[in-house]
Amino acid sequence: MDFDVIVIGSGVVGLACAAFLSETFSTLVIERNKSFGQETSSRNSEVIHSGIYYPPETLKSKLCVEGNRSLYQWCQSHNIPHKKIGKYIVATDENEIPYLENLYKNAKSNNVDEIYFVSADEIRRDEPNVKALVGLWSPRTGIVDSHKLMESLYIEATSKNCMFAFRHNVVGIEFSGGLYKIFAQTESGEVFSTTSKFIINSAGLESDTIAQLVGLNIEELGYTLQWAKGHYFRIKPSKSHLAKHLIYPVPPKDSSFLGVHLTVELDGNLKLGPDLEYLSERKQDYSVPEQKAKVFYKSASKYLSGLELEDLLPDQAGIRPKLRTFSNYPDFIIKEETQNGFPGFINLIGIESPGLTCCLEIGKLVKYLLLEK
Numbered sequence: 001m002d003f004d005v006i007v008i009g010s011g012v013v014g015l016a017c018a019a020f021l022s023e024t025f026s027t028l029v030i031e032r033n034k035s036f037g038q039e040t041s042s043r044n045s046e047v048i049h050s051g052i053y054y055p056p057e058t059l060k061s062k063l064c065v066e067g068n069r070s071l072y073q074w075c076q077s078h079n080i081p082h083k084k085i086g087k088y089i090v091a092t093d094e095n096e097i098p099y100l101e102n103l104y105k106n107a108k109s110n111n112v113d114e115i116y117f118v119s120a121d122e123i124r125r126d127e128p129n130v131k132a133l134v135g136l137w138s139p140r141t142g143i144v145d146s147h148k149l150m151e152s153l154y155i156e157a158t159s160k161n162c163m164f165a166f167r168h169n170v171v172g173i174e175f176s177g178g179l180y181k182i183f184a185q186t187e188s189g190e191v192f193s194t195t196s197k198f199i200i201n202s203a204g205l206e207s208d209t210i211a212q213l214v215g216l217n218i219e220e221l222g223y224t225l226q227w228a229k230g231h232y233f234r235i236k237p238s239k240s241h242l243a244k245h246l247i248y249p250v251p252p253k254d255s256s257f258l259g260v261h262l263t264v265e266l267d268g269n270l271k272l273g274p275d276l277e278y279l280s281e282r283k284q285d286y287s288v289p290e291q292k293a294k295v296f297y298k299s300a301s302k303y304l305s306g307l308e309l310e311d312l313l314p315d316q317a318g319i320r321p322k323l324r325t326f327s328n329y330p331d332f333i334i335k336e337e338t339q340n341g342f343p344g345f346i347n348l349i350g351i352e353s354p355g356l357t358c359c360l361e362i363g364k365l366v367k368y369l370l371l372e373k
């Protein structure tokens with residue numbers, strides 16, 4: 001056996017797994033890109049969520065509430081740029097108020113201790129450009145420099161018992177005699193193999209493909225992903241005075257995203273997004289069509305005054321690894337696969353938002369699952 005554990009993928013979740021696992025196990029991380037965090041982990045809103053939206057008792061709610069605390073602590077102890085700036089969720093129409101009431105109850109069921117109803121006047125005093133009838137205030141929501149966070153996890157892992165193999169694309173996995181043999185291809189087409197007792201599938205957008213490679217029936221198990229793109233528009237710096245907190249609308253009905261929201265970046269600049277567009281083919285196309293600006297402008301103008309269409313400039317896009325299910329809030333799949341014939345193989349599938357917030361807690365949970373084995 002070459003390693004105790006092989007982690008496939010070095011996004012923020014794979015890195016967090018490597019940081020915790022390498023305290024105890026010899027660990028190899030295999031990553032197809034030239035460095036860590038080149039995909040979804042560097043294409044998101046960088047928001048530290050507080051755990052108010054997700055149904056109680058789900059992995060998303062539990063890992064997010066705990067992850068919020070642990071991520072702030074990690075940022076402080078590792079000097080990661082972050083700000084606990086807080087967020088308003090605003091109702092701009094009477095019909096939206098029941099949603100906020102339910103959200104408040106949901107947050108309380110999830111043990112989010114700091115969540116408050118705020119009146120239109122209170123919001124106006126704090127955010128004069130925000131239009132609202134009433135809102136929820138979540139002071140524990142914040143923003144983080146996701147690249148610096150990933151760098152700190154990478155340093156943590158490499159300072160322990162962990163090696164990284166970048167530019168290696170995992171193309172095959174065999175299981176026999178209690179060991180996994182992984183085949184990884186380099187850019188020049190050479191294929192190398194290495195063995196381990198445990199595998200962590202943290203391959204993000206390709207986590208279902210990796211589960212299939214080992215021999216799992218992903219359709220039957222409900223592991224199949226559908227990619228859903230989210231575009232962003234940045235707001236001209238001359239308008240960065242329009243808001244100082246994160247501003248979220250009430251999400252569109254029957255939708256599995258939070259609505260086009262306003263994000264403040266660490267430098268104070270503002271960004272709108274993401275929207276939600278299901279992709280019919282699996283292609284990492286991160287372009288942002290300029291004509292989408294009108295829809296973003298219309299959505300944001302409902303809750304923000306002082307914005308002009310010309311203030312919006314195409315920014316980045318990210319792709320969500322969404323599980324193909326009818327549920328609006330499908331939970332993360334974090335599963336050790338003994339039951340399906342693959343002991344020591346842990347799948348992390350459907351790790352969409354709030355995966356960044358939960359990364360440390362996912363890493364700890366994965367280590368716990370392996371120590372149980």
Ligand SMILES: Cc1cc2nc3c(=O)[nH]c(=O)nc-3n(C[C@H](O)[C@H](O)[C@H](O)COP(=O)(O)OP(=O)(O)OC[C@H]3O[C@@H](n4cnc5c(N)ncnc54)[C@H](O)[C@@H]3O)c2cc1C
Pocket residue numbers: 008009010011012013014015030031032033036037038039040041042043044045046047048049168169170171202203204205206207229230274317318319320321351352353354355356357358
């Ligand atoms: C638009 C958008 C906004 C979001 N906003 C937030 C937010 O504000 N707050 C929050 O908490 N979360 C947010 N998220 C979610 C968060 O970004 C993700 O949950 C998190 O980044 C997932 O990390 P990961 O490591 O699982 O995946 P990834 O970052 O995708 O990493 C997976 C890695 O696996 C590698 N890989 C894949 N296949 C192979 C292979 N065959 N061989 C080798 N390597 C492979 C990839 O190259 C990649 O580096 C958002 C997501 C999106 C898309």
